[in-house]
Amino acid sequence: MINSSPLLSEKAGYPAQGRLFGEFLCGLWATACDALAVPVDQAVRATWVLRAVLPSWAGRRIGATPFQASYVADDGFPAEMSVNWSGAHPELRLLFDWLDDPPGKAGDARSGTMTAIRRLRQIHEIFKRPAGRLSPAPLWHSVAWRVPLRAIQKTYFGLFEWPHAQRHAAVGEAMERLGMAAAWDDARRRVEEADGRREIEFFAVDLADDAAARVKIYYRSHDADIHEVNRIASVALRHDAEGALAAYRTLAGDRADAGEAALSCLAFRPGLDQAAESTTYLRMASLASCDSEAVDRTAELLRAEGADPGRFRALSAALAPGPLEDSQGVLELVSYRAAGRRGDITTYFRFPVFDQPAAAPSISSSETGRNQL
Numbered sequence: 558m559i560n561s562s563p564l565l566s567e568k569a570g571y572p573a574q575g576r577l578f579g580e581f582l583c584g585l586w587a588t589a590c591d592a593l594a595v596p597v598d599q600a601v602r603a604t605w606v607l608r609a610v611l612p613s614w615a616g617r618r619i620g621a622t623p624f625q626a627s628y629v630a631d632d633g634f635p636a637e638m639s640v641n642w643s644g645a646h647p648e649l650r651l652l653f654d655w656l657d658d659p660p661g662k663a664g665d666a667r668s669g670t671m672t673a674i675r676r677l678r679q680i681h682e683i684f685k686r687p688a689g690r691l692s693p694a695p696l697w698h699s700v701a702w703r704v705p706l707r708a709i710q711k712t713y714f715g716l717f718e719w720p721h722a723q724r725h726a727a728v729g730e731a732m733e734r735l736g737m738a739a740a741w742d743d744a745r746r747r748v749e750e751a752d753g754r755r756e757i758e759f760f761a762v763d764l765a766d767d768a769a770a771r772v773k774i775y776y777r778s779h780d781a782d783i784h785e786v787n788r789i790a791s792v793a794l795r796h797d798a799e800g801a802l803a804a805y806r807t808l809a810g811d812r813a814d815a816g817e818a819a820l821s822c823l824a825f826r827p828g829l830d831q832a833a834e835s836t837t838y839l840r841m842a843s844l845a846s847c848d849s850e851a852v853d854r855t856a857e858l859l860r861a862e863g864a865d866p867g868r869f870r871a872l873s874a875a876l877a878p879g880p881l882e883d884s885q886g887v888l889e890l891v892s893y894r895a896a897g898r899r900g901d902i903t904t905y906f907r908f909p910v911f912d913q914p915a916a917a918p919s920i921s922s923s924e925t926g927r928n929q930l
Contacts, residue, residue, distance in 0.1 A: 559726065568574050571636065571878050571908050571909060571910050572581065573619045573649070573908075573910045574620060574621060574846070575618055575619065576595075576618065576619055577616060577617065577618055577619070578611075578614055578615045578616075578617055578618075578619055578635075578636075578680055578725065579592050579611050579615030579616060579850060580876060581619060581910075582607070582611065582615070582636055582651065582653075583604055583607060583608060584639070585638060585876065585908065586603070586604055586607055586649070586651060586884055587600065587604055587789065588876065589638060589640070589872060589875070589876065590596065590603065590604070590649065591639070591875070592871045592872040592874075592875040592876075593647055593649065593868055593871075593872060594868070595649075595704060596704070598705055599705065599706055600704055602720075603649070603702045603706065603708075605630070606700060607651060607700055607702075609827070609903055610700050610710070611653065612624070612653065612655050612656065612658040612697070612698075613658055614635070614656055614657075614658065616654065619792060619910060619911075620911075621634050621912045622912065623635070623909055623911055623913060625656050625657065626693070627654040627656065628654075628715065628717065629652065629653070629654050629697070629757050629769070629907075630889075630907045630908070631708075631907070632726070632909060632910060632911040633873070633884065633911055634908055634909075634910045634911060635653055635654035635656060636651060636653040636654070636908075637651075637652050637889070637905055637906060637907050637908075638650065638651050638652075638876070638905075638906045638908075639651075639652065639890075639903050639904060639905040639906065640818065640869075640903065640904050641701075641901070641902070641903040641904050642859060642864045642868075642900050642901075642903070642904070643864070643898050643900045643901040643902070644703070644898075644900075646870065647703070647791060648701050648702065648703040649701070649702050649703070650699055650700065650701040650702070650903075651699065651700050652697060652698070652713075653697065653698060653699070653700040654695065654696075654697050654905055655695075655696040655698060657837050666818050666829065669724070674764075675736070676762065676764075676770070676869070677712060677762055677764060679731075679734045679735060679736055679879060680731040680735065680762070681762075683727050683730050683731050683734075684696075684714040684716075684727060684731070684760065685790040692718060692719075693886065694714040694715050694716055694718075694719070694727075694760075695710065695714075695715035695717075696714060696715070697712070697713035697714075697715060697744075697759075698711070698712050698713070699711045699900065705919055709763070709764075709765060710764040710765075711761055711762065711764060712761065712762055712764060713759050713760070714759065714760045714761070715727075715742065715758065715759055716757055716759065717756075718760075718866045721757075724756070724757045725745075725757065726917075727760070728741070728757060728760055728774060729741065731760060731772075732772070732825070735755060737772060737827070737828065739830040739899065740825050740829055740830050740831055740832060741774070743792075743830060743831050743832070744774070744792050744825075744832045746832070747792045748776065748789055748792055750839040751785060751788045751789055752756070752785055752788070753778055753779070753780065753781050753785045754778070754779040754780065755776045755778045755779065755781075755821070756776065756777055756779075757774060757775065757778060758775050758776065758777045758820075759774070759775035760772075760773070760774055760775075761773040761774075761775070770824045770826075770827070771824045771825060771826055771833070772824070773822050773823065773824050773825070774822070774823050774825070775820055775821070775822045776789065776820065776821045777820055778815065778818070778819045778820070779818065779820050780814070781814070781815045782813050782814045782815055783802065783806065783809055783813065783814070783815050783818050785815070786805065786815045786819050786821055786837050786839075787801055787802050787837075789821045789835070789837075790821060790835035790836075790869075790895070792823060792831075792832055792835065793823060793824070793831070793832045793833060793834050793835035793896070794831045794832065794833050794834070794893075795833060795834050795896040795897055796834070796835055796895055797895035797896075797897070800895045800923070801837065801893060801895040804858055804861075804862075804893040804895070804902075805893070806839065807818075807854060807857055807858045807861065807891070808839050808844065808854050808855065808858060808891055809839065809840065809844050810844065810845070810850075810868050811845060812844060815837075816839050816843040816844040817841045817842075817843035817845075818840060819838060819839055819840065820837070820838035820890075820892075821827050821833065821835060821836070821837055821838075822836040822837075822838070822892075823835050824836070828903075833896075834894060834896040835894065835896075836890070836893070836894040836903075837892060837893055837894075838890045838892040838905075839890065839891055839892075839893075840867040841854070841855070841888050841889065841890065841891055842885055842886040842888075842889050844880075846882065846885070847882050847883070847885050847893065848873070848877060848881040848882070848884045848885055848886070848887050848888050849880075849881035849882040849883065851859075851885075851888045851891075852869075852870060852873045852881055852888055854887065855869065855891050855902070856869055856870055856893075857902065858902060859902060862876055862899050862900040862901075862902060863899050863900055864899075864900035864902065869904060871925055872904075873887075873888060873904075873906075876906050877906075878908075878909065883910075884910070886907055887906055887907060887908070887909070888904060888906060889905050889906065889907040890904075890905035891903070891904055891905070
């Protein structure tokens with residue numbers, strides 16, 4: 558396990574410098590599979606799937622600073638790991654930034670079946686074409702895997718560098734092409750009626766053929782309390798507001814606010830004129846004093862939702878570079894979805910790798926105080 562390695566540095570960072578990005582990430586993936594007690598044969602196959610989909614930068618060596626800035630993590634590292642705890646078996650996920658890889662690679666052979674690829678191509682050029690002040694949207698990708706072997710892939714277009722009006726214009730055009738304009742009009746109107754300040758940050762699509770394949774739109778809130786994020790989540794057709802509020806209170810502890818830069822994801826499904834579900838992400842690094850406290854609160858929520866907190870604690874200990882009480886932000890985010898399935902909780906892990914972050918890309922002058930996702 559990573560946290561028992563004799564190569565650990567004294568500053569509770571990962572001993573990653575000099576290693577290949579792909580080697581390091583696949584090692585983390587294997588560590589997670591071991592902590593989750595995944596059968597060895599399935600863990601090997603899942604790691605093979607991950608290796609096949611990683612961008613070309615996986616073959617680069619990790620240095621003291623990022624070779625290119627990424628907004629995935631505060632130190633510029635271009636990947637994060639997460640686990641969804643609903644169902645009989647947890648779902649392991651890796652999200653990564655394509656950085657400078659050619660967009661065709663992300664949009665074609667590695668992205669899924671032909672139906673899913675055609676769906677992605679319907680909107681790809683909206684987010685990748687320069688128009689006026691726009692630079693192409695950063696492209697992120699994720700691989701999700703659940704026992705028995707079932708790989709799901711998703712693509713994310715980052716809109717955080719664009720002026721707000723152009724974000725809304727691009728999202729509106731994409732939802733029109735996907736036949737979801739009515740649902741988006743309803744959601745946007747109702748979100749804008751809620752209190753507080755927020756901005757669209759990501760547009761995402763499931764790369765799947767089934768009728769339940771989702772389109773997701775992510776909002777980042779500024780200075781929100783837990784009631785405000787619950788109001789935003791209530792825009793969705795399926796949302797248990799009472800259960801969600803109880804979950805947020807467990808994660809926030811004795812605080813009434815939702816922490817720094819809470820996220821709200823509205824998921825849209827074909828055939829509905831309203832957002833189908835919503836997921837709220839709370840940044841535990843801003844709500845808890847250390848990772849140990851963040852893990853304790855999350856374990857309490859898992860237990861209340863009927864999920865086994867033991868596997869989560871084992872995973873957290875395995876992924877941390879040292880004692881959980883000595884770190885903050887390894888367990889960066891916890892998300893909760895109240896859509897009729899108990900234990901629909903996802904935990905997001907970040908990895909402190911670099912000594913110094915690279916300079917962040919420039920942000921539109923219409924935005925201030927943006928915090929990294």
